[in-house]
Amino acid sequence: MFELQPDDISLVSRGQLLAVIQAQAEILIKGLNEQQVMDKMALLAEELTHAAGAVVELIDGDDMVYQAATGVARQQLGMHIRAINSLSGLCVRENKVLNCEDVSQDPRVNKEACDKIGIQSMLVCPLRFDGELLGVLKVFSPHKYSFDDIDEQILDLAARIIAVSMHAAQLGEN
Template identity: 45%
Template sequence: MDHTFPPLQLDPAILLEIIQVQTEIARCGLDLGQVINLVCQHSQQLARGCGAVVEIAEGSFMVYRAASGTAAGQLGMRIPLEGSLSGLCVTSNQSLVCHDALTDARVDKRACQAVGLRSMVVVPLSHGSQAVGVLKVIATEPGRFDARAIAILQLMSGVIAAAMYHASKYDIDQLYHQATHDAMTNLPNRAHYFDRLRSTLALAERQRHKVGILGVDMDGLKFINDTYGHRAGDAAIREIGQRLRQEVRQADLVARIGGDEFMVLLTDIGDQQQIEAKVEHLVQQACRSYHFEGNALPLSVSIGSAIYPDDGHHIETLTELADQAMYQRKKSRSKVAQD
């Protein structure tokens, strides 16, 4: 069966929305991670899917580097390049459609079940003449996509390709770095964090050791922005990221998740007492005095923690527990400040 489609004339309203996406992307500068996330979200809406994914080919795997809708919980998932529709899309450099994942021999059925999809459309993401990943939109029902969806995703993949070119004109390794790191802090981004978290938890399960997960939120960033300007606020975010990175081991990971939020992955932790001591140390180091352009900026963070497997086995559970603990600490600190 031929799963490709001839070119299609799109509705002007769709074209206008894609132009609006390009305008929004222009505000992202060279942060390829933000571009990928933005295109992913808009592609899902424009192609009328229930979820969307940007996968990057890394060695023998396709890695979920952006995910929206029903696929959002699978961010960081790895599927074998060989034996998957995404892998075939990369190796053939052609747009492909799966009308029913239950009967299509080209798909990775385990991955399809994990995401909960029955049909999908995938188009290649090209850097120069080389396909380096795919843009994919999925649906929970079979036969969801047609020539219209292919045409939309081909245009949206071109938007990502343009960002890839401007972010890294020649070096593919640099391109991967742009896609997996935050432009402001040069720390791993949200997608990289969840990729690493999945592999770290899988290793911890096999080797039977504990993993610490820390949720970090800056206190008072709005005050800094309002009082000293956004340049000072950006400098404060970079400083906090650098301080966190300096205070953990090389094997650990500090990632900027977005805005004033960070996550810290402690790859081998002893017990609750040890992780609490680490949290207090990080808070103390983050709160050290910092001057920017002659102004003393009040740096402070709230940190919550969760331990695998003591507090849970699933990424969603552990992340939620760390976030809840962090917000509880923030609430307590705010109450103390008011008293």
């Protein structure tokens, strides 16, 4: 299921960890549905990484679809991006966190989508549960070189909570 290892929280501050734990408790206590979980955790990821926006993208065939969006990405809710030519798709294929420090110099990104949102850097983390890849959690910045190792750990923790909570919500709906 969802286990934290000591290395998972080595750089995360107590305040950040507390915010993640409080969000997880709220999800459990209130019994949030899948969309509410994605919305809440996207907002938390944005806040904790000091990003300008965040997105939960789910896999839909050959596309990645913006299912929850905050900040600068909010206007793009529902946007489809071809997985084959996007950093999100690469994140899913490689099943690891990817940091794009400068979208203008990174051949892995969908530059058209970045221009629509107005971003210069992003951090993308896979959403996975029990070996299944569901999509990604992504944060954006209008500045280059905005995200570091601490942001990667925070995003990974948030992504784990999203994936587990989405699975639990799906079980509750059946």
